[in-house]
Amino acid sequence: MKTIRLHIYIIAGLLLLGACKPNIDTPKPSHGSADFTRYIAVGNSLTAGYADGGLYLAGQMVSYPSIIGKQMQSVGGGAFSQPLFSTTQANGSGYLSLTGFNPNGTPITTPVTTNLAITGQQAIPGFGNVTLYAKYSGEINNYGVPGIKLFHITYAPYGNLNGYYERLLSGNEGTHTTAYLDFVTAKPFTFFSNWLGNNDALGYATSGGAGDVLTDKNTFAQLYGLLISKLTANGQKGVVGTIPDVTSVPYFTTITVGAILGAVQKANPAAQALFINALVSGTTYAPRPATAKDLIVLTFPTSMIGQPVSTPYGTLPYGLTPYSPIDNQYVLDQNEIALTEDYINSYNATIKSIAATNGLAVFDAYTFLNNIKQNGLVVDGVSVNSGYISGGLFSLDGVHLTPRGYAIVANEFIKAINGKYGSSIPAVNISDYNGVKFP
Amino acid sequence: MRKLLLLALALAPVLSFAQGFQVNLEGQKQIGMGHTGTGILQDGASVFFNPGAVAMLPQNYVQAGISPIFYKSDFNPSGTSVQDHNANKIAYPFTFYGVWGPKSACWKLGLGVYTPFGGLNYWGNTWQGKYVLESLDLKAIYFQPTLSIKLADFLSVGAGFVYNRGSVDLTQAIPLANGSGQPGQAELKGTGKGYGWNAGIYIKTESGVTIGITHRSQVTTTISNGNAIFNVPASLQSSFPQPNTFNSTIPLPAINSIGFGFYPCSKWVLALDVNLVGWDIYKTLSFDYASNTPALHDTHSPRNYQDAVSLRGGAQYKANANMALRFGGGYASTAVRDGYVTPEAPDANRVYVTGGLGYTLAKHLDLDVSFEYEHLMKRTQTNIESQLAGTFETNVYIPGISLAYHW
Structure with missing residues (x-):
């Protein structure tokens, strides 16, 4: 009987310990000078x-x-x-x-x-x-x-x-x-x-x-x-x-001119630059080589690069000549x-x-x-x-x-x-x- | 050609190791007196407290004790009223001591098996800091054979060799969600070993005051080929190769102590201890993985700990021939500088009070119980590495019991 009571005391004591969690006081929440009702x-x-x-x-x-x-x-x-x-x-x-x-x-x-x-x-x-x-x-x-x-x-x-x-x-x-x-x-x-x-x-x-x-x-x-x-x-x-x-x-910022050009050059080391149709001023656009300061959008289908496209100057690889530049919609120049x-x-x-x-x-x-x-x-x-x-x-x-x-x-x-x-x-x-x- | 760089997924398991992991529970009689024992003689626990005093023990001892730790931490994230409590998990530090020498000899042999460092903290996988730590179970068990020699009636010395067997099991969430939004998990699990030594001097002065001085060496514990288990979405598993192992080194600090015993009358013993803990050695924590990938680098986390001091005092009152009452307390400064506090053992300056009761069960048999309450001061911190910001507060409750047979 005595040992049982002792056990009860021990268990009660341990439960008590379980309850002794510290609690950190925090400031009372306040809405300040605003009203957040709706x-x-x-x-x-x-x-x-x-x-x-x-x-x-x-x-x-x-x-x-x-x-x-x-x-x-x-x-x-x-x-x-x-x-x-x-x-x-x-x-x-x-x-x-x-x-x-x-x-x-x-x-x-x-x-x-x-x-x-x-x-x-x-x-x-x-x-x-x-x-x-x-x-x-x-x-x-x-x-x-x-x-x-x-x-x-x-x-x-x-x-x-x-x-x-x-x-x-x-x-x-x-x-x-x-x-x-x-x-x-x-x-x-x-x-x-x-x-x-x-x-x-x-x-x-x-x-x-x-x-x-x-x-x-x-x-x-x-x-x-x-x-x-x-x-x-x-x-x-x-x-x-x-x-x-x-x-x-x-x-x-994900697809970069450098990354595309690098991939192109792996297949074709002679490739010098990507060409884009870039804003000159006002509403005038003209082709020029792309630089790292031009941004390509994430949705640009990069597989288009190098595909043959027909131009007034004959069939040319897409994005790789001034006559077949990357379309304006894919480039924020x-x-x-x-x-x-x-x-x-x-x-x-x-x-x-x-x-x-x-x-x-x-x-x-x-x-x-x-x-x-x-x-x-x-x-x-x-x-x-x-x-x-x-x-x-x-x-x-x-x-x-x-x-x-x-x-x-x-x-x-x-x-x-x-x-x-x-x-x-x-x-x-x-x-x-x-x-x-x-x- | 959408260039995907997973570099940014670099993972930094951060196991801190702090004063919070120093377990000061090496003998029930000593715990009862505020964990003093460097400058007084009580029982076989002198193997830990002062190997130099062992030869002065009047008897031989075999004893064992256990001190379950109830470690209650609370975290209040900055800018919220949220209270994140750690789970109720109990660690069981234990002690075993044996001391033997022929009655007439001036020497004694000792063996101590004890747990001077350890930590058990389960924060769970839903709290704000889960990407810093979910759980930690850390143990260091020291085995210490000891030889002590009495050089004169007033002077004895002793030294011990320390072998440490350590183990660590750490989990943290990885911020890479699977298809149902659940994060990944890292588990680092391993055992290691280290070596060290300790030595002490025990002096009985003419005034009756006893003095003990000890040095416990640094024990550099090396975990080699621990398991590094990464549970991540299947499409990323190749960035976290499995199986993988890690190596890490944890320096357990050197401790210099001086202790005094005072005996104002036959029924009273007063004790005072001062410890200097050399945490200053702990500059960085590194994990070196066997297989690295662009997403899984070796990590080197700065710790920059500072040396810590603890002051302890205690008293024993011999109520009658069979019963002793004990009480004590102490203060320990934190080893962790501002900005480096982590949830493993959210360290802070701490105070504690203790009480104990010793009872002679039979002629050669002592039963000792002890209780310790420890409070870690509230500490509001933003960790430099994880940016986890908030307030930690911890209470620790440690009952304990031991049996000592002496002859």
């Missing part, structure tokens, strides 16, 4: 959670606004709803998946084409075909619309031109008349994030300066001022993001880069100045991503950089982010908000979010 996120594909060349449920679930919205809940934030695709249509628009590597180490990506939310296509007169997606009619806090430019926010028929916006609107395709700015401000809100403007430069850049135009600087400033005045009309506070440098994303950077610098000056005037917090994505490009970043034992796939920050499309990248961006937004408004929105655990998924 937070809305305004922006484009980055805000929507677009990744791997598509918008799909898993990406939406780790969008930076959804991470911020969740973290805000400990400091008075309300529910955060997103226009999610249903689980049966979880693959949304479809996206790229990494399925292996070639023997030379280059990645193999394969489009995911099952369980899509695509409902059809409709021809819009004067515009072209618009892909339509399953409608969403529930609550929305994340208004991110892939593809949207600042340039579009007051354009009433825009809902007819962008399937990602169309799916949020009631009514039929072809009949929409609600401008984006009116749509996002229709319901009262207390706090906003705004990361619009990327596509005003990126659309031009990703098409090699061929398929789109840069939004005029004054138009940008005028629209940004209008946007912020509407968003702050009832004294709301918010945070805005600047526009990243195009050369900081792997879409432009040195002058186009300079032009783009000039516009981005102007846009960012506008963003910062309007934010300062209105007392808004600023996440300087331009500086942040350039810094990562220069120095990389280590977070909780994880090293990230701007490299394609291996960098862990950018998804397979080379422009949008991985879950890890979006979580890092969420923390930067949170840092900016806390710094400005004295709030203590907790940082998110980056270790919970993965980079590119490997087969």
